[in-house]
Amino acid sequence: MLWFVLPVVSRLHKGLCDLYSGSPHVAAAATTVALAPVTSATAAEPVFGYQGNAFGSSVVVAGVVTSAPTAVVTYGCGTPAGFSRTQTTAGVNVPPSVLRTNTITVTGNTSASPTESKTTATAQNVNVLGGLVTANAVTAASTARNGAGGYSTSAAGTSLVGLKVSGLPILVSPAPNTRINLPGIGYVVLNEQTTRITPNSAGLRVSAIRAVVTQANLFGYDVGTTVIVAQAAAAVNAPTAGFLGGFAYGTAAQLGNVLSSSPSFRIDMPCAGTNGVVRERNGAGVDVPNLLDSGTIRNTVQGVANSTSARGQATSTVETVSLLNGVVEATGVRSVANASRSGGSTSLGSEGTTFASITVNGQPLVVADIEPNTQINLAGIGTLHLRRTFTTATSIEVRAIEIVVLQAGNPLGLPVGTTVQVAVAKAIAR
Template sequence: MNRNTTSAGTAAATEATPKAPSRSLISRTALLVGVSVVLATAAPAFSSTASAATTEKFAYTGSAYGTWAAVGSVVKSGPSAPLTFGCTTDGNLHRTNTIAGVNLAPLLTTGTVSTTADTYASPVKSSTSASTAQVNLLGGLVKASVVKAASSTTRTATGYALSSSGTTLTSLVVGGVPVRADAAPNTRIDLAGVGYVVVNEQVRSTNGLKVSGLHVFVNTVNALGFPVNTNLVVSQAISGLSAPVIGVMSGYSYGTKVNVGTLVTSGSSFTAYLPCLGTGGVLRTNTGAGINIGTALNTGTIANTAKGTVSATAINAETTSTVQGANLLNGLVKATVIKADARGSKTGTTYSFSDTGSSFGSLTVAGHPEITAKVAPNTTVAIQGVGTLYLHRVIRTNGAVTVRMIELVITSPVNGLAVGTNIQVAVAVTGVK
């Protein structure tokens, strides 16, 4: 059988998510502009439906990485050679990733790190593995020639079968004492005066399994100088399945974002994420105070939400972003109670997507009093000497809907903003497949 294969090489094979780098200061200068507008032609709020054949589906989840290191809440080295297929109903995936090694001496050094992730349709199975060579932790207190973690979850007639078969600890030595290659799950070994190691760490649920080959904790002030609350993981593999579902969902919402081309100057604010299997009907909320980016953008309080349910017969998903007030470019665009609302559903063979619930409390654009809070979806405003303004922008792609209530794209340098600057306010994205 041919399998959908992805090799990540030395690149991280992870799902794209909004990033939040630091903000940059934008100069304060006066703005005098001319404004022209192109109004959408009586377009109603976006809504669409589509039909597709339905078959019994399972949601596969899985991820793997070689190493991870943190001191307290500060990550010193993120996941190495990471792989994930996130949440999918595709039972024909094969992914691999390999890197030459990790050097975070004296906390952690390794040789080659390799990871794999697979899904299978018959039998229904999620399988992942991570293998890390030449492991040296805490300046040699913990050593191994190879640490491999393996995790699989298989659907059976009576439920799920979980397995860590393939997990091995080759030539493992902890505190000078050799450890069996087939050490029992969750074996704890103390490191006198430093902390402890959990070998073959396993966390099981009804329908999923996480295996970490080694998990090291530093919990004592020590003569070696390793910081208390140091946390090291070597070779982690996670697999899981969810009982028959009609499909999976995705989505997120954020209050603001500013970027120049691919350079993010102010990341997505207070993002709320929609898990692929929903929230069980529970509303998830992420709120925060306003954003202040010089004369480019100032806002009031931001509240973002995500909510969804999934079963064998239906999906209902919704994300929202509500920004209490926004002021772009010294009053060029002003609005209050800006709400983006993106909804997606599937019942039987029918998909539906909508922006119902999206609205402005008030809205003004300098030089054009005809623009009000009742502005039609997908209204485009050409602003002389500045760029293009999109209002209540609705973007429909295959299996998803994106709502951006305010989006300003700079095409002429103004107020210290470079060409290509993109300012977004109140954004919600929801997908169903």
């Protein structure tokens, strides 16, 4: 039910959002993960699902996080009524004059009477894109509630004080989703709101300011630069037998301690499910030099939660992928994660995870022989994991392909700790 800033480096999208050679001899070892149901002592009494996510600011430049979300407050289903949290920071300064603020304050609260989830984010003395957008103070406020009239949302409390755009004062409070062009640069959206209300849930995301650079310009701001100031999201869901969670994304790569490509086209499972509808996020592919080059990516989540059970599935499918300049190549890469809960018992599975084909140093592997948690040594480089699977009492995560660089002085010159992931899916039922 929440929507986050999730930047990726991709051919389809530049600039959230929310994740990301060796011997010809191939030696493989495999172990099998038991995926039997895990039973808790007692079934929890159904309660409302409260969710919230808010932050003061974030900056993404050309798909890479330049300034991560600040003063973050986040909570998910299972958070009790009466939760209260506040985060503050002295401010941010992102050169070259991309964003500057003074004090940032972010809050999150839940209550049982009324049944309500509320978040706020406030930033003082805001200056965006060298003064093209300024304000004395901006606040985003989001409330989701359930009452006598059913589920509803409110952005009451959202404000932009002393707002100026291109040097001109905005004397009236901007209506939701007010868009103003920034000549020669791009545009800014003020009081941006996204609402979702169903018979069993309500959710609202509010961004006080979202500025986007769409044109090459004399100021030197990269096309695709996205600046968000004061974002607040809140949601509340009807009581169910269990809460769902999880996500799916196509690729992710981390070069040493530097984020090279965050999770691509990531999609998250709402804690109340999707009412059985498949939600998807697709992309044309991702290209990170020396690390990965992928074809079309399709990520999905689907879930149902009601008074008797909760069932969810996450999938990620990558049409083609070449890793480490061709050391590993694969087609039809697909991860599937399933989780369900009923009567206090949680069942997990990864049925459907597969490869159409995969080669390592030019040698094809027998797809049918690839068990969960297969490991292959990449001589002089590190370890190739296939169908890498992590389980807890309530969750399962499947990474169809993951490479971890362990050898210094490797032929590709990659730092130790570099990781590449392809087709990742996680499902949670609790």
